[in-house]
Amino acid sequence: MDAGAAEGEVGFDNPAHVAGALSDVLPAIGAALGVPGLSGPGADTSNASMRDGLGQLHPVRRACLFLVDGMGSELILKHADAAPYLAALLRNGPQDIGPQGVGRRLTAGFPSTTSTSLSSVGTGLPPGAHGMLGYKLMVPGTGRLMNFLKWDQDVDPLRWQPRETMFERLHRAGVEVTHVSSPRFAESGLTRSVFRGARFCGAEPPDVRAERALQAMEGPEPALVYLYYSDLDFVGHAAGTGSQAWRDQLGYVDALVQWFAERLPQDSSLYVIADHGMLDVPTEHRIDADTDLELRAGVALLGGEARARHVYAHPGAARDVLAIWTERLDGVATVRCREDAIAEGWFGPDVDPRMRDRIGDVVVAMREDWAVVASEREVVESRLIGMHGSMTAAERLVPLLEVRG
Structure with missing residues (x-):
């Protein structure tokens, strides 16, 4: 969908995975960390879509990619009073880099759903290449559906998604890679399928996860930390994005991001993204x-x-x-x-x-x-x-x- 299209439109003139897509994020961060072959004229394109979709990110030694499930950019701006820090970042375009940071919009692939988008992030590939093509798909030859957030024990995650992940690639290049999330995701099929290559660190509650992520950025070696937060999406599904409960959750995320940003070590960057947005269905x-x-x-x-x-x-x-x-x-x-x-x-x-x-x-x-x-x-x-x-x-x-x- 064209990023300038009006809300409610369905369009295919500028597919999300061509430029400025979620699948471009980790390759761009990897290039910022100095991993060769991820940007520029000689970039290796065998494991990603387009390297120039995001342009060049600022070179860093350590990076944290903080993914907030369900936090669409339209929702941030619509509820800017509940998320003033996030809204201010989003309104700062690439030409307005200042002490607060910089923001831009990306497009998620289709379907715009967690299993598909997390796979695009983790592999650096669009959906048609990594194969996580929806929330529930038929497993060919079985006549049954599989829910990719729950997985099916009979389906091998490494066979279902056989492509090298960006985490594996960064680890191979000498980057210390850590995945910080809820302990319940440690051995999930989705984790094993698209996040393999990262050292898993499970922690609760969310503020403790943020502390663990910061600790993982303290070493002298090049490092990438992937930090995941799911509660905003959960509340949005249950109560709707117009509810006070959802706005309270967004406010909590806003405060957590600001807390994290204010404690970043030198020569590091925090990147905040989402896997999809959301709307309420009457x-x-x-x-x-x-x-x-x-x-x-x-x-x-x-x-x-x-x-x-x-x-x-x-x-x-x-x-x-x-x-x-x-x-x-x-x-x-x-x-x-x-x-x-x-x-x-x-x-x-x-x-x-x-x-x-x-x-x-x-x-x-x-x-x-x-x-x-x-x-x-x-x-x-x-x-x-x-x-x-x-x-x-x-x-x-x-x-x-x-x-x-």
């Missing part, structure tokens, strides 16, 4: 695929999530499913067959042939604040207030904020 804009007989016809499995669906058809029914979903969702969604979604660049400039069968026979990107829920198959997800996954500015535009020590 009850009257929810179409229930479990009670809608038209949308059930010919469908074997319903993957993805309410704002970005992968629809897997019964053998021989794909064409009919495409026609039905296109007509039924006319005006509230963009609907494509797998081949057209790939050709239009929904998942990046190229899709690895090994990943194609993971994509639904029909792919759906919801417009405005509409959603296709499944009240019987996805009881909890169907009750969420805040949702994400599609291509609106509220979901796909995310911040990249830089503060130098």
Whole structure:
């Protein structure tokens, strides 16, 4: 989606993964840390999309990449009174570097969801290359769906995502890499799939994690710390982004980022990003695929999530499913067959042939604040207030904020 498009638009003229995308962040930080082959005319492009999407970041010895789940740039500006420090950083463009830092907007890939975006960050690859193409996908040859935040014990994370991660690459180049997050993520499939190569440090609560991240930046060697915060996303889903509970969470993140920035060691930088934004979906804009007989016809499995669906058809029914979903969702969604979604660049400039069968026979990107829920198959997800996954500015535009020590 073009970064200048209005909220609610769905567009494919400037796919997120071409320039200024989440997949560009760690390669750019690696180049700032002095790792060869990650920027400039001789850059190795075998493990990333475009090295020049972010331009050159300021050279540093140590860096912390702080990812706040669900903190879209549009939400920061909309609630600037609750997040004055973050909003001030975001409003400082690259030409306005000052003592506070600098901010810009990036675009998340499609779907704009945690498993996909974290994979783009961790691998430096667009979705079509790393294969984490949604919240829930069919595992080819099994006839069953896998939730990538929960994983399936029968699926080997290293086989599902076989590409070298940026953490492995940086570690191989002599950078000390630390992943600081909640202890419950230590051995998750997602961690093993896209964050391998980093030393995992589990800590609770979030302020203790921030302290651990700072401690990991104190050594003399080049260092990268990846710090993850999930509570803002959780509250947004449960209470909505217009709730006081969500604004309180945003205020906490704002204070935590400022606390961290004020304690940065010399010759270091803090980078704050998000995996996606979020919007609230009203009850009257929810179409229930479990009670809608038209949308059930010919469908074997319903993957993805309410704002970005992968629809897997019964053998021989794909064409009919495409026609039905296109007509039924006319005006509230963009609907494509797998081949057209790939050709239009929904998942990046190229899709690895090994990943194609993971994509639904029909792919759906919801417009405005509409959603296709499944009240019987996805009881909890169907009750969420805040949702994400599609291509609106509220979901796909995310911040990249830089503060130098």
